Amino acid sequence: MSYDIAEKLALLGGPKAKRTPFPTGKRHGELEKRYLNEVIDSDMLFFYMGTKVRALEKRFAEMYGMKHCIACSSGTSAVHMAVAALQLPFGGEVITSAITDMGSLTGMLYQGLVPIFADVDPDTLNMTPASVRRRITAKTRAILVVHHAGLAADMDGFLALGRETGLPILEDCAQAYCCRYRGKLAGTMGAINSFSLNHFKHISCGSGGMILTNDDRLRYHASLFLDKCYQRDEGIRNPFFLAPNYQMTELQGAVALAQLEKVENVVAARNRLGVQLDALLTQVPGVTPQKTPEGCRHGYFLYVFKLDLPELGCTTQEFSEALNAEGIPNRAHLITGGRPVYLYDIFQKRSAGPRSPSRTTPTGAATARWPRRPSIAGSR
Numbered sequence: 001m002s003y004d005i006a007e008k009l010a011l012l013g014g015p016k017a018k019r020t021p022f023p024t025g026k027r028h029g030e031l032e033k034r035y036l037n038e039v040i041d042s043d044m045l046f047f048y049m050g051t052k053v054r055a056l057e058k059r060f061a062e063m064y065g066m067k068h069c070i071a072c073s074s075g076t077s078a079v080h081m082a083v084a085a086l087q088l089p090f091g092g093e094v095i096t097s098a099i100t101d102m103g104s105l106t107g108m109l110y111q112g113l114v115p116i117f118a119d120v121d122p123d124t125l126n127m128t129p130a131s132v133r134r135r136i137t138a139k140t141r142a143i144l145v146v147h148h149a150g151l152a153a154d155m156d157g158f159l160a161l162g163r164e165t166g167l168p169i170l171e172d173c174a175q176a177y178c179c180r181y182r183g184k185l186a187g188t189m190g191a192i193n194s195f196s197l198n199h200f201k202h203i204s205c206g207s208g209g210m211i212l213t214n215d216d217r218l219r220y221h222a223s224l225f226l227d228k229c230y231q232r233d234e235g236i237r238n239p240f241f242l243a244p245n246y247q248m249t250e251l252q253g254a255v256a257l258a259q260l261e262k263v264e265n266v267v268a269a270r271n272r273l274g275v276q277l278d279a280l281l282t283q284v285p286g287v288t289p290q291k292t293p294e295g296c297r298h299g300y301f302l303y304v305f306k307l308d309l310p311e312l313g314c315t316t317q318e319f320s321e322a323l324n325a326e327g328i329p330n331r332a333h334l335i336t337g338g339r340p341v342y343l344y345d346i347f348q349k350r351s352a353g354p355r356s357p358s359r360t361t362p363t364g365a366a367t368a369r370w371p372r373r374p375s376i377a378g379s380r
Contacts, residue, residue, distance in 0.1 A: 009322055010326045016325070017326040017328070031258040032258040035257055036254045045249050047071070047247050048247075050253070053248050053252075055253070055257055056253045057069040059260055061212065064212055066214055068219040071209070071252075072211070073208060073247060073248055073252075074197075075198055076106050076196075076209070077244075079103060079104055079106070079144070079172060080244075080246070081226055082194050082211050082213075082222065083107045084221070084243075085219075086142060086168055091114065092140070093113070093139045094108050095132050095144070096115055096145075097126070097127035097145075098118060098120060098340040099120050099340055100146045100148070103174065108144075118131040118135050120148070122306070124153075125148050126152075129157030129160070140165075140167060142167055143158060145171050147179055149290065150176050150177075150300050150302065151290060152186045153181075170191060170194070171194070173194060173195045174196035177203065177301075178297075182296070191218065192218045193212045197209055197252075202270070203256070203259035205255035205259065207252070224243060228245050271298060274303060275298075278292070285308075288307075289305045304334075307319055
């Protein structure tokens with residue numbers, strides 16, 4: 001059914017623009033059930049003695065043309081493992097995007113590292129090499145590049161910066177499956193790179209993550225960090241550094257392995273629809289889609305766009321409410337929750353735990369604060 005632009009807005013009592021239901025296709029099906037049944041029949045849910053997690057790792061590494069893949073319990077743990085594998089000194093700074101998820105940052109904080117936030121390009125919403133360069137100090141130890149919303153960042157610029165400064169480049173690909181930058185897949189260019197398999201990503205096993213690397217040393221340290229620093233391949237249980245338990249279960253591995261069979265089609269469909277929507281919205285005054293640079297293939301994990309509010313004559317929230325009323329689900333400021341991550345309370349109040357003398361919780365409990373950043377010496 002065509003829509004007459006002269007009709008009254010649905011918010012004001014007119015008919016909805018979206019008058020047919022969205023597709024309701026299921027994400028998980030018979031292949032996932034089959035693999036899960038195989039796990040249950042095997043009576044082995046532990047990854048090290050099972051087959052599905054290992055098959056997932058092998059398949060994902062092959063898909064990306066990488067030497068090593070390590071599966072883990074979440075995208076957050078994947079970033080943590082990647083950062084920990086670099087063995088950066090306590091107090092070192094890691095530069096990353098001001099627009100990202102807390103999962104990009106948690107591992108840094110647990111490793112005693114200091115996240116430093118760089119500005120993003122207003123058209124791509126990705127961190128820029130120029131902004132990162134301005135934030136490099138004697139304490140900088142690494143750069144974590146976030147491919148935001150499924151769009152690859154300027155990896156040529158970041159890799160050149162890494163070569164110039166000697167800083168390792170990591171890629172956070174939680175939102176960027178099958179996303180391409182000048183013919184290369186996001187997740188294949190950094191020293192060690194992370195992915196997410198949580199419910200909201202292109203493919204999902206409920207919660208899970210993966211890292212990719214071609215570096216044997218980084219793979220070894222990441223695999224120890226996954227598993228309490230147990231050297232299982234060597235038959236040694238004598239941890240020589242502090243490491244958590246980030247193991248993926250065989251049940252998660254079974255679902256993720258089945259999902260890998262679908263990821264190319266999922267991203268291709270999103271890309272096809274996203275490109276069409278970009279072309280249509282560029283014709284609408286006051287609306288500007290996220291810019292896809294030449295040579296990039298957008299994965300459209302999110303579909304994001306900017307509004308020219310003076311042109312539209314409304315607030316962001318009013319636009320969002322009007323769009324929802326037309327039958328198009330959306331959220332204003334979805335990508336940041338209305339603020340860049342450095343304005344979160346955890347950074348503004350340096351709150352390392354649920355108790356802090358600087359603020360009170362709803363129950364009135366006091367909480368502790370982080371100490372000031374320690375200064376460190378030595379070369380990177």
